[in-house]
Amino acid sequence: MNLLHGWVVSAVVLLSLALTGLGFGLVTRLGNGFLHGTKRVVTILAAQMCMFVAFASVINYQFGFFRNPGEISAFLAGNPGEGKVGVVAPAALPATPTSDPRYALTWKDSSDVGLKATNFLGPESGIKAEMRAWVPRGYPAAGVKYNVILLLPGTPGNASAIAPAIGAPNALQAAIDSGKIPPTILITSDINFAGRVATCADIIGGQKAETWFARDVPKAIQANFNVTTNVDGWTVIGPSMGAYCAARLGILHPEVYGNAVWLHGIDRPLDDSFPITPGVVNSQRLSALIKNVTRQGNLMFVSSTEDSGTTDDAQRVVDAAPDPSKIYHDARTQGGHGWVQWIKEFPDILTWLAKIHPTAHAS
Structure with missing residues (x-):
């Protein structure tokens, strides 16, 4: 069952409302005694659960957190991988697009106006996920x-909805039209593969x-779009858990992503995102990963004292x-954790890119 189909959401909402109405009809029936009182309490709780499901279905449809019940189950279960974190050696962007037909993708209209979508099976990673452009x-x-x-979503989340939610298409077009930034394409990607909490790492025995x-997505972009090979022109951005992923990629793979932006994220990854192996989670702190890098890309951190912990992280x-x-650490005194704040901050990211690369027009 596709939880992002409009008819599915409508059916869930209508069914929830019908059950709620039926429940309150039963509650108002005359009667007394312990058994009747118990039934009333159970009915009220069930009605509240129905309204929660209806509300959650609409929110999920709007932001595309989960596509099916299996992803919800996997996310709630955690399902930690086996083994430790593997090392992915640096590899520069290919000078020319690959001719491998596995990277030649078919793009179709998506639920996001102005964005095309495709499902891509990464030849090197073995991951199949959605990308939007x-x-x-x-x-x-x-x-x-x-x-x-x-542009990477948070956890939960996927490739859909994040671009319009953060105002990226409109902000990018305005910045391009004004000459603030060079002509730029936008790609979104899933990060919570198979419904698991995102790691953006290679887990031995896992995803x-x-x-x-670092390999499949850049090659797919090069094979399908007319893009620069200058890493100054490649940027990865993410809010929340997507911020951890974006910064991780910028720290470990500046040979691909010359710029990375962390929006209201974390330093230490979530406990259930990495294998339950002593020391693994702490070793994957961004502050630990960056200590010994031999090449450092450009990093922007946006935090707020109103968004607990982000400034310190x-x-x-x-x-x-x-x-x-x-x-560049843009430490703010106002702004919470959510799209209302991030949509305000996205244009500031473009200003930062224009400042650090005033002549970084595509080449």
């Missing part, structure tokens, strides 16, 4: 190599998420970095 007005323009922004983002990574001059 937005291109600016006039694409493809003759002689133009486009910059790339990869190869880092390979997906961001500063911890900044303090651990070999070259703090390549990190």
Whole structure:
């Protein structure tokens, strides 16, 4: 059952409302005694659960957190992987697009207006997931190599809905039209593979998420779009758990993503995102990963004292970095944790990119 189909959501909402109405009809029937009172309490609780399901279905439809009941089950269960975290060696962007037919993708209209969607089986990672793409007005323009922004959702979440939720298409088009940034395409991708809490790492015996983002996704983008090979033109952005993933990719793979943006994220990954092996979770702190990097890309951290813990987490990574001059920490005093805040901050990301790469037009 596809939880993102409109008719499914409508059916769930109507059924929930009908059951709620029936429940309150039973509650108001005359009667007394312990048994009747117990039935009333149970009916009221059931009615509240029905309304919760209806509300959750609408929210899920709006933001695309889960596509089917299996993803909900896997997310709630945690299902930690086996073994430890594997190392994905750095590998620069290919100078020319791959001719491997497995990267030639078919794109179709999606539920996000202006974005195309595809399902892609990564040849190197073995992960099958959805990607969505937005291109600016006039694409493809003759002689133009486009910059790339990869936008990652949080946990839960997937490739759908995040682009319009954060206002990316409109903000990008306005920045391109004004000459603030070079022509840029936008790609969104799942990060919670098979409904599991995101790691964006290769888990030995589990998902190869880092390979997906560092190898498969860049090659797929190059094979399907006319994009630059200059890493200054490749940026990965994410809010919340997506922020952890974005910064992790920027720290470990600056040879692919020259810029990474952490929006209201975390330093230490969620406990159920990595294998239950002593020391593994702490070893995957961003502040631990960045300490010994031999090459550091550009990193932007956006935090707020109103978003508990984000300012301290961001500063911890900044303090651990070999070259703090390549990190910008936008520490704010206002702004909570959610789309209402992130949509305000997305244009500031584009301003930062324009500042650090004033001449980074595609090449």
